[in-house]
Amino acid sequence: MMDLAVRDIRHDLGRFVLTAVGLGMLLSVVLAMTGIYNGMVVDATVVPDSLGADLWVVQRDSQGPFAESSRVPQRLAERLRAIPGVARTRSYVAFNVQQTTPEGVTRRFMAAGLSWPDDHGDMLPLAQGRALRAPHYELVADASLNLPLGSQFKIGRDAYSVVGVTRGMVSSSGDPMLFVSIADALKIQNDLANEAMRIETEARIGRVKRSSFGRDPASLERAAQSQLPALAPPPVSAVLLDLEPGQDVESVRERLSHWPDITVYTTDEQRALLVRGVIDRARRQIGLFRSLLVIISAIVMGLIVYTMTLDKMHSLALLKLLGARRIVILRLIIEEALLLGLLSFVVALLIGEFMFDLFPRRVLVGDADRLALALVVAGISVAAGVVGLRKALSADPNQVLAS
Amino acid sequence: MTPTQTNIVLSAESLSKVYGEGPLRVEALKPKSFTARAGEVVAILGPSGSGKSTLLTILGLINPPTTGSLRIGPTQVIENGRAVANLDQQRRQQIGFVFQRSNLIPFLNAEENVRLALELDDVPPAQSRTRARTILESLGLGKRLHALPSRLSGGEAQRVAIARALIHKPAIVLADEPTASLDSHRGRQVMELFREAAHAQGAAVLVVTHDHRTLDLVDRILEMEDGVLTEKAYAAPGETSHA
Structure with missing residues (x-):
């Protein structure tokens, strides 16, 4: 039996392809959302x-640092060691920085301190390039910041x-x-203007004067000459623990659970805090939007x-008049729907292949997502x-005689 | 008469069709029995609304009769108003249709439109292609095999439709105003084609027509009026009847 669906498509190929491209663009949005x-x-x-720590030690009852x-305190790293x-212990600090260039371009990034x-x-x-080799004035940046290797980038005063x-x-x-x-990070984070x-x-001299030390000229002299720190050493966000090979994570964690000033998380727990907390709403919103699409x-x-079926009701009525079995009509309609779905799916994949890298945020489409979309498209096509x-089955052969 | 000419390929007994009930009851076809023999061309005449289309839909197994029985070829198809055979199969195998407009499927070319009648009944594509080409060439359409219906002239399209109606060697061919959209010359050509096909294939051709210009080419004339079918004139096949 000749393939009626293919012949029908071939008859108006341009329209079919345009329809499939349009539908494919819609499906590409579904894929993009995924x-x-x-x-x-x-x-x-x-x-x-990436930081790959075994344990994250943070402020008591905090779900930080993300x-x-x-x-x-910075000294926590020494206690934990x-x-x-x-x-190994590593202090970690991270904070957002937003700069506006003289040209008016706003640049936003998150600066993180590595425990040099x-x-x-x-x-x-x-x-x-490479990792840091000097304790100061070197940085490693993500490519999306568009900072050329070897270039100089000013943050704060440096x-x-x-x-x-x-x-x-x-x-x-x-x-x-x-x-x-981390020293540079803390400097950037806590940098104060001269004023x-x-x-x-x-203020510090005033505090000294009001204290019992204020009667001591030497203390006043030291305060004036800034030999006493203006501020306490700035805190860090967390301390990362790398355990010795074979060391049980839970036993270390259990030991730290008695410390009253900290809370300890594994990397998996940090991940869960991020996924369930930080991005949960955005994640659910995108999930709902995807379902809607x-x-x-x-x-x-x-x-x-x-509409495609309506366009060929006369042909369908004629087929029924000529004695076509239901399976012939079923195959014509379902095959066309599946071919439309297949072509749309391919268009969606091609759009994804060439366009998703241009998106400002990461768009990750895996084989499982493609397979899932293929199954969804097949389901939609059949429906x-x-x-x-x-x-089609309501086509009346009498229409042919009446025409 | 040859044995073929005496073979009855269509036998209708007391066929009737009633629409509606009570005061809305309309007797579109009053009970009538008639037969058609292999090789005959039978014209069915009558004014609009006389019941010709109703008769055609019953004979074409599209609508069931209210009463009566119908035998097409060797098969009893309708018994006391009820289908006793697979009507789709009977239409595929025993009936050919030709209409006022060619009613070709627009997305199939001439050859495919003709092949369709065979392939709907599971004839292998290679065989159907050969047979379609043969019949189309015999109708002078050998160079138009791959033309879509939109590229065929009215006469060409009607010849393709005739080829489709005949290719599966049906017992009867039902033609509804097949010459109405053609000029006199082409109309006669079509009727001559029907005559030749009826004789060659041993099919009965029933032609619903208003076209009196071609009645000299039919063997019998049945007239419909107010649902009543009557024999208008009869001429043995090969002779000419003049209404």
């Missing part, structure tokens, strides 16, 4: 995953050399990451197949075909 959803999860967890604010089974000298950033996924470029290192909000030594420093010095695609495709088929 990719954005996946990308959001990966973006949210890429930093804790989900909420956490402040722990004394715990049996801990091989223990951590040079060797675990970062470098696409170009210029930093771009020594390495990562790919795909972004914060949970999608901002590119920039890594410097602020002067005011703070005056699937429903819209189904309705649009149903209408298209229905749309059934809608068309109901109409």
Whole structure:
């Protein structure tokens, strides 16, 4: 039996292809939503995953440092290093920076401090260059910041050399990451303007004068000459623990659970805090939007197949008059719907292949997502075909005689 | 008469069709028995609304009769107003249709339109292609095999439709005003085709027509008026009847 569906499509190929392209664009949005959803999860967890710590020690009862604010003293790292089974501690600090260039371009990124000298950033996924080799004025930036390797980049009062470029290192909000030594990070974070420093010095002298030390001219002299620190050493966000090989994570965690000033998380728990907390609403919103798009695609495709069926009601009536079995009509309608779905799916894949890399945020589409979309499209095609088929089977052979 | 000419390929007994009930009851076809023999061309005349289309839909197994029985070829198809055979199969195998307009499927070319009648009944494509080409060439359409209906002239399209109606060697061919959209010359050509096909294939051709210009080419004339079918004139096949 000749393939009636293929012949019908061939007869008006341009219209069929245009319809499929339109539907494919709609499906590509479904695919993009899936990719954005996946990308959001990966973006949210890429930093804790890349840092690769066994345990994260944060401020007591805080879900930081990503989900909420956490402040722990710098000295905590030294205390933790004394715990049996801990091989290395790394202080971690991260904060958002937004700059506006003289040209008016706004640049936003998240700066993170690497615990120099223990951590040079060797675990970062470098696409170009190297990790940090100096304790100051070097940085590793994500490629999405568009900082050329070897260039100088000013943050705060200082210029930093771009020594390495990562790919795909972004914060949970999608901002590119920039890594410097922790000393530089703290300096950037706590940098004060000269006037602020002067005011703070005056305040400090005032505090000394009001204290019992204020009667001591030497103390006053030291305060005036800034030999006493203006502020306490700035806190860090968290301390990362790398355990000795074979060391049980839970036993270390159990030991730390008695410390009253900290809370300890594993990397998996940090990931869960991010996915369930930080990006949860955005994730659910995208999930709902994606579901809505699937429903819209189904309705649009149903209408298209229905219209295609209406266009050939006379031919269908003629086929029935000539004694065509139901299976012939069923095959014609369902095959056309499936071919439309297949072509639309291919168009969606092609759009994804060439367009998704141009999106400002990560769009991650895996084979499982493509397979899922293929199954959804097949389901929609069959459902749309059934809608068309109901109409097709109502074709009345009397119409042919009446025409 | 040859044995073929005496073979009855269509036998209708007391066929009637009633629409509606009570005061809305309309007797579109009053009970009537008639036969058609292989090789005959039978014209059915009558004014609009006389019941010709109703008769055609019953004979074409599209609408069931209210009463009566119908035998097409060797098969009893309708018994006391009820189908006793697979009507789709009977239409595929025993009946050919030709209409006022060619009613070709627009997305199939001439050859495919003709092949369709065979392939709907599971004839293999290679065989159907050969047979379609043969019949189309015999109708002078050998160079138009791959033309879509939109590219065929009215006469060509009607010849393709005739080829489709005849290719599966049906017992009867039902033609509804097949010459209405053609000029006199082409109308006669079509009727001559029917005559030749009826004789060659042993089919009965029933032609509903208003076209009196071609009645000299039919063997019998049945007239419909107010649902009543009557024999207008009869001429043995090969002779000419003049109404």
